[in-house]
Amino acid sequence: MNKDRELALQTVYLLHSRPYRENSLLLNLLSKDLGHISAVAYAGSSRKNSKRAQLQPFSTLQVQLKGKGSLLTLTQIEKAQLPLPLSRQFLYSGFYLNELCVRLLPQNISCETLFAHYHHALTQLEQQISIEPILRSFEFALLEELGLGIDFSVLDEDSQVQESSPDYWYYLPEQGLVSADYERSINKFDRRHLLAIRDGNLQDPDVLLTCKSLMRQVFKPLLGSRPLQSRKLFAYSK
Structure with a gap:
């Protein structure tokens, strides 16, 4: 019987999370190396649980993952930066980027270029630069990643x-x-x-x-x- 393999340390952003079974979360992550991935994280019952508190959107996370299928297990958060202080329209724009990735990106396919575009878009939103060009530029990058770029x-x-x-x-x-x-x-x-x-x-x-x-x-x-x-x-x- 094949055992779960432990993957190299991954740099990820949390795109979405929801309750999953008892005291766990089902996560959609955007990984620099692995692309869009799903993972389960045991988060405990307390909101003060360190893993639950660290799993925040718009924060660069370094995580340890293991598994052998399409659904991985997040075993450890090695490092978590504070979430970017997005607010109001800039926060909603960040959620929009996340939702596009969750809805459209296939899983387990490396998308290093799109990860860089996503990181850049969040940085611009933090700086409260004009929102519309940021969103449109990311949309074009996502279309290219999907192989659907406009000719x-x-x-x-x-x-x-x-x-x-x-x-x-x-x-x-x-x-x-x-x-x-x-x-x-x-x-x-x-x-x-x-x-x-x-x-x-x-x-x-x-x-x-x-x-x-x-x-x-x-x-x-x-x-x-x-x-x-x-x-x-x-x-x-x-």
């Missing part, structure tokens, strides 16, 4: 063709960006805005609105009919 190459027309290039484009889940001469009764996107988005120029408020609308269309079929709980927080705070 903007259809906008790259040479100078001879550019004069006749359509001014507006649609986004179709199965096809990507499609010129607006395709008959669809859905939102159209300004080509100039799409070019700015492609180049990472998100300072213009109108470009940001286009980017947000585009991301909503892209993520809608991926998330399905179940609404994001984190979006409700934004609604309640208004």
